[in-house]
Amino acid sequence: MKTLEISGLHKQFVDSYTDEVVTAVGDVSFAVEQGEFISVLGPSGCGKTTVLNIVAGFEKQTDGSVLVGGREISGPSPERGVVFQSFALFPWKTVLGNVVFGLRMRGVPRQEREPIARQYLDLVGLEGFERKFPHELSGGMQQRLGVARVLANEPEVMLMDEPFASVDAQTRRKLQEDLTGIFESKRPTVFFVTHDVDEAVFLSDRVVVLSSRPSQVNEIVTVPLERPRDWRSVLDDPDFRHTVTHITDLLSGDESRVVQADLDSA
Numbered sequence: 001m002k003t004l005e006i007s008g009l010h011k012q013f014v015d016s017y018t019d020e021v022v023t024a025v026g027d028v029s030f031a032v033e034q035g036e037f038i039s040v041l042g043p044s045g046c047g048k049t050t051v052l053n054i055v056a057g058f059e060k061q062t063d064g065s066v067l068v069g070g071r072e073i074s075g076p077s078p079e080r081g082v083v084f085q086s087f088a089l090f091p092w093k094t095v096l097g098n099v100v101f102g103l104r105m106r107g108v109p110r111q112e113r114e115p116i117a118r119q120y121l122d123l124v125g126l127e128g129f130e131r132k133f134p135h136e137l138s139g140g141m142q143q144r145l146g147v148a149r150v151l152a153n154e155p156e157v158m159l160m161d162e163p164f165a166s167v168d169a170q171t172r173r174k175l176q177e178d179l180t181g182i183f184e185s186k187r188p189t190v191f192f193v194t195h196d197v198d199e200a201v202f203l204s205d206r207v208v209v210l211s212s213r214p215s216q217v218n219e220i221v222t223v224p225l226e227r228p229r230d231w232r233s234v235l236d237d238p239d240f241r242h243t244v245t246h247i248t249d250l251l252s253g254d255e256s257r258v259v260q261a262d263l264d265s266a
């Protein structure tokens with residue numbers, strides 16, 4: 001069953017100073033199955049975040065449609081929870097309070113909120129930290145709290161915009177393995193934006209490779225790796241290297257076309 005269907009998505013921005021029109025998204029269509037992990041990759045500025053922001057309901061498309069669970073979206077909703085790069089936690093609430101808040105907003109009865117919140121904190125490995133405040137957690141733990149907060153709302157799709165971009169390389173590997181473990185046990189539908197080809201292949205069932213602006217889908221690559229996954233075994237897997245090389249070739253082919261077009265128009 002398709003959870004998310006993006007059809008003919010097109011987005012133009014008008015620069016408020018110069019009145020110049022920027023086509024951020026040309027014509028993008030793809031669908032995400034229920035329980036699927038999909039990543040969106042593409043050259044810088046090709047509109048990855050814009051597509052995510054439209055799905056989140058933060059931006060309105062100029063043309064095309066976005067259906068979630070078969071319904072056209074209208075504005076932000078907890079059914080499309082977003083995990084941001086910059087954590088976006090409530091600093092004055094405890095770890096437990098951060099998760100309980102969303103449940104309260106969703107109308108979950110008072111006596112059910114805390115057990116549900118604790119269940120999701122356990123899932124992301126934050127048991128024992130319930131009474132701490134966000135500033136008492138490491139960057140990686142704050143990001144896991146962000147994931148717990150979104151998942152506790154049982155969204156139809158979890159949206160993640162480069163969530164690990166601001167943590168160091170070692171923590172990043174650990175968080176990628178944690179996220180894979182969470183995905184494998186809960187099977188949420190995930191839409192993940194990244195610049196990092198290895199990360200996209202490690203995490204995803206399929207990778208949507210966008211072309212440079214005005215972006216279109218260049219290719220949707222199926223990742224032929226078994227689950228459960230961990231870095232130790234994935235790095236030794238020839239299918240992993242082959243898929244990474246294929247996507248890198250798609251991206252560099254696209255980049256050389258852009259350079260050639262720039263030279264032709266000079």
Ligand SMILES: Nc1ncnc2c1ncn2[C@@H]1O[C@H](COP(=O)(O)OP(=O)(O)OP(=O)(O)O)[C@@H](O)[C@H]1O
Pocket residue numbers: 013014015022023024042043044045046047048049050051195
């Ligand atoms: N609110 C806005 N107003 C005007 N232009 C915008 C706005 N948001 C994005 N853009 C432009 O749209 C294009 C796509 O931006 P977007 O951030 O979606 O790309 P991206 O692929 O996520 O980039 P990156 O990989 O660098 O993060 C860029 O040229 C950007 O400058």
